[in-house]
Amino acid sequence: MKLCNEEGCQRPMVARGMCGLHYMRWRRYGDSDPVKRFASHGAGAEFISRAIQYRGTDCYLWPYGKKDGYGSIQLDGHSQRAHRIVCESVYGPPPFPKADAAHTCGVRACCNPAHLRWDTRKGNMADSLTHGTRLLGERVTGAKLTTAEVIAIRSQPDRSQNDLAREYGVQQSLISAIRSRKIWRHVS
Secondary structure (H helix, E strand, C coil), X not given: CCECCCXXXXXXXXXXXXXXXXXXXXXXXXXXXXXXXXXXXXXHHHHHHHHHHCCCCCCCECCCCEECCEEEEEECCEEEEHHHHHHHHHHCCCCCCCCEEEECCCCCCECCHHHEEEECHHHXXXXXXXXXXXXCHHHCCCCCCCHHHHHHHHCCCCCCHHHHHHHHCCCHXXXXXXXXXXXXXXXX
């Protein structure tokens, strides 16, 4: 039985001279060793190095493993977002705690430095509305009502919430939340 080629690993070889664990790390992050810094070697590390130097105008998309749509790479034993590493390498450390590495293009997998900037969470969320990447209203999975129905509910302030709930086939608490603008705030 052949053993994994990674130094110190005694597990059986599965693919490309590596055990299952090291092979999956290589496939997902471009490097089988999660401790190596991006400046050293590995496909993911090489991509980040190229992204830092990229000067084009198109999105420079992360081609490896993703988490929630964002490029993900294993560094120092922790999963990190590739676009955040690029933003920090090009623009320096975050200017304040909890700063977001925001995309001006709205594409989560993009690592083009020209499309990245430091921003507040509030500013980043406002961008997601502009880009249309934030789901609101009837675009949300499981939405019970349409925008037209919400407008109709709000245009009938004299009707009881129970009557409206029966008419639209929803709970009274949903009608209350719509009227008090706890939900569907974006609809006038």
